[in-house]
Amino acid sequence: MRRYLVKRVLLALGILFSISLITFFILNIMPGDAVALMLGDTADPNTIETVRHNLGMDRPMWEQYVDWIVGVFTGDLGTSYFQRKAVSDLLLTAFGYTARLAAVSYVIALAVGLVAGIVSALNRGTILDRGLMTLTVVGISAPSFWVAIILQIFIGLRFKAIPISGLDTPISYLLPCISLGLRYAASIARITRTSMLEVMGQDFIRTARAKGLSPWRTVMVHMFRNALVPIITVIGADIGTLFAGSMLTESVFNIQGVGKLLVDNITKRDIPVVQGCVICVAIICVVVYLAVDLLYAVVDPNIRLGGEEA
Amino acid sequence: MKRKREPSPVLTYRGYYRESWELLKRDPLAMVSLVIVIFLVIIAVFAPLIAPYDPDKQVLSQKLMDPCLEHWFGCDKHGRDILSRCIYGCRVSLSVGLVSQIIATVIGYFMGVCAGYFGGKADAVISFLIQVFSSLPDLLLAMALMFALGSGLVNLYISLGVLAWARTARLIRGTVLQLKEKEYVKSCKVDGGSDLRVILRHLLPNCIPTLIITVTMGIPSAILSEASLSFLGLGVRSPMASWGSMIAESQEFFRSKAFYSLFPGLCIIVAVIAFNTLGDGLRDALDPKLRK
Numbered sequence: 192m193r194r195y196l197v198k199r200v201l202l203a204l205g206i207l208f209s210i211s212l213i214t215f216f217i218l219n220i221m222p223g224d225a226v227a228l229m230l231g232d233t234a235d236p237n238t239i240e241t242v243r244h245n246l247g248m249d250r251p252m253w254e255q256y257v258d259w260i261v262g263v264f265t266g267d268l269g270t271s272y273f274q275r276k277a278v279s280d281l282l283l284t285a286f287g288y289t290a291r292l293a294a295v296s297y298v299i300a301l302a303v304g305l306v307a308g309i310v311s312a313l314n315r316g317t318i319l320d321r322g323l324m325t326l327t328v329v330g331i332s333a334p335s336f337w338v339a340i341i342l343q344i345f346i347g348l349r350f351k352a353i354p355i356s357g358l359d360t361p362i363s364y365l366l367p368c369i370s371l372g373l374r375y376a377a378s379i380a381r382i383t384r385t386s387m388l389e390v391m392g393q394d395f396i397r398t399a400r401a402k403g404l405s406p407w408r409t410v411m412v413h414m415f416r417n418a419l420v421p422i423i424t425v426i427g428a429d430i431g432t433l434f435a436g437s438m439l440t441e442s443v444f445n446i447q448g449v450g451k452l453l454v455d456n457i458t459k460r461d462i463p464v465v466q467g468c469v470i471c472v473a474i475i476c477v478v479v480y481l482a483v484d485l486l487y488a489v490v491d492p493n494i495r496l497g498g499e500e501a
Numbered sequence: 502m503k504r505k506r507e508p509s510p511v512l513t514y515r516g517y518y519r520e521s522w523e524l525l526k527r528d529p530l531a532m533v534s535l536v537i538v539i540f541l542v543i544i545a546v547f548a549p550l551i552a553p554y555d556p557d558k559q560v561l562s563q564k565l566m567d568p569c570l571e572h573w574f575g576c577d578k579h580g581r582d583i584l585s586r587c588i589y590g591c592r593v594s595l596s597v598g599l600v601s602q603i604i605a606t607v608i609g610y611f612m613g614v615c616a617g618y619f620g621g622k623a624d625a626v627i628s629f630l631i632q633v634f635s636s637l638p639d640l641l642l643a644m645a646l647m648f649a650l651g652s653g654l655v656n657l658y659i660s661l662g663v664l665a666w667a668r669t670a671r672l673i674r675g676t677v678l679q680l681k682e683k684e685y686v687k688s689c690k691v692d693g694g695s696d697l698r699v700i701l702r703h704l705l706p707n708c709i710p711t712l713i714i715t716v717t718m719g720i721p722s723a724i725l726s727e728a729s730l731s732f733l734g735l736g737v738r739s740p741m742a743s744w745g746s747m748i749a750e751s752q753e754f755f756r757s758k759a760f761y762s763l764f765p766g767l768c769i770i771v772a773v774i775a776f777n778t779l780g781d782g783l784r785d786a787l788d789p790k791l792r793k
Contacts, residue, residue, distance in 0.1 A: 202632070209633045217645045332773035334725055336732050337748055337766035344759045435638030439729055443752070454733055457648050469645060477636050 195488055203481045210473045211263070215256050218462055218469075246272070263470060269463035271456075278467035281452060286471065288358055289448035292371065292440070293433045295364055300372035301379060301426070308383025309415065315388065323380065330377030335436050339370035339443035356445040371440040375429050382425045386418035393417075420487075427483030431476035521710075524786040531782020537775040544588055545595040552585035556742045565758055574764045578750060583761070586742035587768050593743045594772060597657050597727040598720035604662025605719060606712055609669025614700055614708075616670065617677030627670065634667035643726055647735040654737055657730065661723050669715045676711050680704055710787040717780035721773040728769050744769050 243249050247258070262268060268278035307327070311320045347355035347366055354363040390396065391414060399409045438450030445451070453468035525531055544551055554572075563580035566572055574583035616627035634642075646660035680686060686703050694702075730736035731745030739746075744765040751762035 202629075205629065206633050206636050209629075210637055213633070214642075214645055217642075217649045220649055328774055328777070329770060332721070332725075332770050332777060334728050334732075334745075334748075334766065334769055336729065337762065337769065340748065340752060340755055340762045341766065344755050344762070348756060431636070432638045432640075435640040438640070438644075439732065442733065453644070457644060458734060460648075465645075465648070469641060472641055473637055476638065480636060 192488065196485065199481060199484055203477050207473060207477050208260075210477075211260055211470055212256070214469045214473070215259060215466065216252070218466055219252060219255070259466070268467040268470070271464050272461045273459060274461075274464075278463050281464060282449065282467050282471055285447060285449045285452045285468075288446050289434065289437050289441070289450060292358060292364070292367055292446060292448060293430075293437050296368040296372035296437075297375060297429070297433060299368055300375035303372075304376040304379025305383055305422075307376070307380040309387060309410065311380065311384045312387035312391065313410065320384075324384070327377035327380050330373045331381075333373065334439075335370050335374060336439040336443050338373055339366070339440055342366045342370055343443070358444070358446045367440050367444045367446065370443070371433070371436055374436070375433070378425060378429070379422065382422055383418065386421045387414055390414045390417045423483065423486060427480060427486075430479045431472075434472045434475060517710075521783075521786045525782055528782045528785065530778050531786070534775045534778035534782065537771065538779055541591055541595060541772055541775065545592040548588050548592045552582075552588040554582035554585045556581060556585040556589040557740050558582075565754065565761070567758075568760055575758075575760050577747070577761065578754065583747070583764055586747060587744070587764055589742040590744040590747060590765065590768065591772070593654065593737060593741065594724045594727060594769070595720075597654070597661060598723040598776070600658040601661035601665060601723045602716045602719040604658065605665035605669055606716055608663070608666035609715070610673055610705075610708065610712065612666060613670040613673025614677055614704060617674040618681060618696070618700060618704065624674075628674070631667045631671050631674075634664065635671075639664055639722070640726055640729055643730060644733070644735055647730055652735060652738050654741070657727055657736060661726055665719055665723065668719065669712070672711050672715055673708055676708055677704055680707050714780060714784050714787060717776060717783055721776040721780070724769065724772055724776070 240249075247255060259269065266279055268282065270276065271278055271281060274281070307323050311323045314320045343355045343366065347353055352362060353365055354360065355366065357363055358367065396409065396413055399413045400406075404413075434449065437448060438454055440446070441448045441451040442454050449468050449471060453465060456464040456468070525535075558581060560576070560580040563572070563576040565578060566576040566580070568575040572582050572584065574587060577583055577586065612627050612630070616624040616631075642664050643660050646664070647656060650656040650660060680703070686699055689699050689703055727736055727743065728745030728748070731743040732749045734746075734749065736745055737743040747765040748762050751758070751765070754761050
């Protein structure tokens with residue numbers, strides 16, 4: 192187990208390092224010059240040069256990268272070009288919003304998705320099952336930003352008590368969480384249904400029924416627990432995209448999270464902020480994937496004993 | 502479809518693709534989605550003939566006009582016909598979906614075959630790259646690339662295509678690992694066939710079902726990514742109509758004009774559902790394991 196752990200952690204670090212390298216170069220090769228944009232069209236070329244020099248932008252690319260990556264390890268992500276604030280401070284404030292939005296959305300989505308999936312599987316072939324599954328198809332296919340706008344129009348404007356922007360009161364979570372969570376609720380419902388149906392056909396379920404176990408216990412203890420592994424995979428993969436999805440939701444509902452920070456600064460070409468946001472999301476994703484992998488190792492002895500790796 | 506092989510007199514096997522097609526025809530959902538996909542393709546190809554108005558023509562007197570007989574979907578903030586813009590938007594979405602998937606398939610097939618067939622160091626490096634590219638949400642990397650390349654249709658093809666290869670490569674790698682052990686591959690090598698011959702003559706035809714599925718499943722996610730990027734202002738350039746950018750434009754009028762954001766969104770949903778359902782049907786029809 193320890194060998195597996197060390198191997199996975201090293202791999203995760205390697206992945207993070209590569210992502211930092213790739214994104215740094217992508218973001219710094221771009222044609223538009225942030226300094227020229229910052230100073231406006233009328234700026235004199237000498238001033239542009241001085242500012243570039245002061246920001247360290249005239250040094251070789253690899254030197255800038257080394258500086259930046261060393262900073263990442265010490266928690267210093269540079270300073271925003273336009274706001275004159277430390278990127279780490281901006282990120283910290285924004286992260287609070289994103290984390291709250293993502294967490295609440297996902298917990299709700301998980302609850303709704305699991306219940307819908309189980310109900311669907313138990314009522315296989317009925318109108319209820321078909322209706323729920325049709326809803327999930329729409330839920331997976333609808334772009335979250337569009338769902339957000341439609342919710343604003345048809346719920347936010349009808350009911351004055353439900354705010355259509357910000358994330359300040361408990362009720363203001365309602366619309367952003369539906370728009371962000373809908374897709375996840377739908378995909379969790381589908382995988383839960385499939386996974387439950389697979390388990391339902393197996394012998395030990397028949398045995399459990401035959402020995403007179405209550406239906407509730409059969410479903411929860413025998414079926415659901417065994418259906419859980421594929422569900423965990425989907426959950427692990429979702430958490431990464433949740434942050435990407437929150438970018439869109441945050442911009443529609445004007446929530447000052449990491450996504451909004453990223454989108455706002457990408458148009459301004461404030462590279463340190465953009466880089467900070469990207470690396471922040473990358474770290475979260477890689478850590479979550481690592482956690483899911485380790486969770487697997489706990490659940491599945493094959494992996495723990497190195498059977499699959501060999 | 503390939504039908505060169507002589508049918509064996511003993512088996513009444515009518516060929517893999519014909520069999521798959523017969524199976525697909527029995528799947529009503531897949532057939533309905535196939536019809537919708539064909540419909541969308543026709544709209545995209547013949548957009549100039551089908552669209553009732555010029556999508557970029559601004560008629561200021563028709564600003565924010567409600568849907569009526571002349572303008573079924575109404576008019577936007579510059580007085581442009583929304584139906585015509587949706588029709589041209591179909592062109593953008595479908596072409597982005599298709600071209601980006603072709604790019605992804607070429608890169609992904611090559612990488613996947615190298616990893617699966619040669620194994621060893623090549624496999625280690627490519628598998629690592631696959632993991633790197635699948636660790637970040639697609640949209641985030643696509644945003645970074647669009648930021649670097651600038652907005653525009655061609656750049657959309659490139660960034661979405663370059664980023665989608667990892668999924669194809671992983672599937673192809675798995676398929677090739679299985680195929681490598683087959684007798685016909687081994688006997689080709691014993692016969693003195695070169696690696697290139699094995700890859701093109703024996704592995705490629707057997708990977709095509711996997712590729713058909715990944716392309717069909719990749720198109721809807723590319724369509725959604727394109728819409729998201731255009732919505733954020735990182736997609737197509739301004740006057741060009743895209744479903745995503747139309748929704749972005751409609752945002753400021755959501756209080757008074759609900760129809761404005763409604764129609765482009767419905768277009769996205771229809772297209773994505775159609776491709777996803779068709780992909781599901783194709784997967785069931787092409788997977789020999791599911792055949793009885």
